[in-house]
Amino acid sequence: MFPGRHRGARETVAVALGITAAIGVVEVIGALVSNSLSLLGDAAHNFIDTTALGIALASLSMLARAPSRRQTFGYQRAEVLGAWANGIVLLLAAGFIAIRAFERLLRPEPVQGPVMLGIAVLGLAVNGVALAFLRSFRMSSIGARGAFLHVLSDTVTSAGVIVAGVLVWRFDVPLADPAIAIVIVAFVVRGAIGLLRDSGRILLEAAPKDLDEGKIRRLLTDEPAVRGVHDLHVWSLTSGVNALTAHVAVGTMPLAEAVALKERLKAKLEGAGAGHVVLEVDMPATFEGQTT
Numbered sequence: 001m002f003p004g005r006h007r008g009a010r011e012t013v014a015v016a017l018g019i020t021a022a023i024g025v026v027e028v029i030g031a032l033v034s035n036s037l038s039l040l041g042d043a044a045h046n047f048i049d050t051t052a053l054g055i056a057l058a059s060l061s062m063l064a065r066a067p068s069r070r071q072t073f074g075y076q077r078a079e080v081l082g083a084w085a086n087g088i089v090l091l092l093a094a095g096f097i098a099i100r101a102f103e104r105l106l107r108p109e110p111v112q113g114p115v116m117l118g119i120a121v122l123g124l125a126v127n128g129v130a131l132a133f134l135r136s137f138r139m140s141s142i143g144a145r146g147a148f149l150h151v152l153s154d155t156v157t158s159a160g161v162i163v164a165g166v167l168v169w170r171f172d173v174p175l176a177d178p179a180i181a182i183v184i185v186a187f188v189v190r191g192a193i194g195l196l197r198d199s200g201r202i203l204l205e206a207a208p209k210d211l212d213e214g215k216i217r218r219l220l221t222d223e224p225a226v227r228g229v230h231d232l233h234v235w236s237l238t239s240g241v242n243a244l245t246a247h248v249a250v251g252t253m254p255l256a257e258a259v260a261l262k263e264r265l266k267a268k269l270e271g272a273g274a275g276h277v278v279l280e281v282d283m284p285a286t287f288e289g290q291t292t
Contacts, residue, residue, distance in 0.1 A: 010057060012133045012134050013053060014057055016053055016133055016151055017053040017054060019126055019129060019130040020046055020050045020053055020127075020130060020150075020151065020154065021047075021050045022126070023046055023123050023126040023154075024043055024046035026123070027039055027040075027043035027119055027123055028040075028043045029119075030043075030116065030118070030119030031119075033115050034111060034115035034116040034119070035109060035111050036111045036112070036115075036116040036161070036164075036177055037100055037101065037109075037111075037178055037181055038101075038160065038161045038177045038178070038180045038181045038184070039119060039161050040100070041097040041100060041157070041181050042157045042158060042161050044093065044096055046154055053150060053151075058078075073237055076238040077202075077203070077237065077238060079238055079239070080203055083199040084195075084196060084199040084200065084203060086149075086150065086195060087192045087196035088196070090149075090153070090188055090189075091189065091192045093188060094185045094189045094192065097181050097182075097184055097188070098181075098185045100178075101178040101179075101181035101185065103178075104177065104178035105175060108174045108175055109174070110174065111174055113165050113168040113169025114165075114169055116165040116168065116169075116177075117165030117166060120158050120159075120161035120164075123154070123158035123161070124155060124159055124162060127154045127155040127158055128155060130151045131148070131155055134148045134151055135148070149191045149194075153184075153187060153188050156184070157187075157188075160180040160183055160184050161180065164177045164179070164181075198239075201236075202235075202236045202238065202239065205235040205236075206235070207235065208234070208242055211234055211242055211272065211273050212234075213234060216232060216234055216244065216272075217229050217232060219268055219272060220232075220246065220268075220269075223268075225250050225253070225261055226248050226250060226265075227249045227250055228248070228249040229246055229248050229249070230247050230249065231245070231247045232245075232246040232247075237275075241275055242274055242275035243274075243275055243276040243278075244269060244274040244276070245277075245278045245279075246279055247279075247280045247282050248265065248279060248280070248282065249282045249283075250282070251283070251284070252283055253283065258281045261281060262281045265279055266279055
């Protein structure tokens with residue numbers, strides 16, 4: 001299903017992966033030279049994000065695989081698993097930065113502001129380039145969104161390190177380094193929680209936000225011939241790909257009319273964004289073994 005749906009997203013995530021890995025190496029060197037905690041945290045964040053972007057790229061690539069006898073829906077959930085893993089990785093990165101920041105608040109250490117500032121400016125510029133590649137695809141899937149959030153968080157952390165570098169270098173405020181690191185943590189945690197919440201809803205097969213069970217039931221019962229709806233299930237295979245199954249109860253009617261009703265209802269549901277729809281029309285004769 002939809003094998004080429006995320007081809008462009010895969011290419012842009014691959015570019016962002018290369019950029020993030022390169023700037024991570026530069027930031028590690030800069031952090032060791034300058035003794036900057038916020039820059040070291042940003043470097044660690046970059047390397048964790050490199051892994052996360054690799055996960056996103058792998059999961060998006062799996063979508064190109066065709067359905068099989070064992071995977072009848074294909075690998076639509078692969079990107080959701082990747083997005084969920086990305087959320088966990090973001091929280092781990094936040095935890096690492098937070099621990100180091102509080103340690104540095106209790107025991108301040110000297111930091112070389114000019115080196116820290118220069119590397120942070122370079123990181124901001126490079127992450128800006130990566131964001132430009134990912135921006136147009138950030139809403140195409142939850143996997144692409146996860147990749148975008150990682151690079152966005154890197155960009156914000158680089159901006160924070162620049163602020164800390166200015167304060168340390170020009171105003172002799174060494175505590176600015178761990179303080180900015182804590183602000184970085186708050187930003188990262190916020191993005192991670194949102195990503196875990198949205199990917200978790202899909203993995204738990206919750207109804208999509210824009211396609212809840214009540215809305216679907218109303219669409220079906222608005223049809224005069226429909227007397228009731230039961231066994232209604234609506235869920236997402238992955239972001240933007242929904243599925244729905246339901247039984248609709250009707251009165252006795254000719255088979256051709258029941259078939260026409262079924263197709264009409266399916267068209268209404270698909271028009272509302274239900275996607276893959278499977279309907280059964282139940283008539284009194286159903287109990288004698290006849291179902292449409």
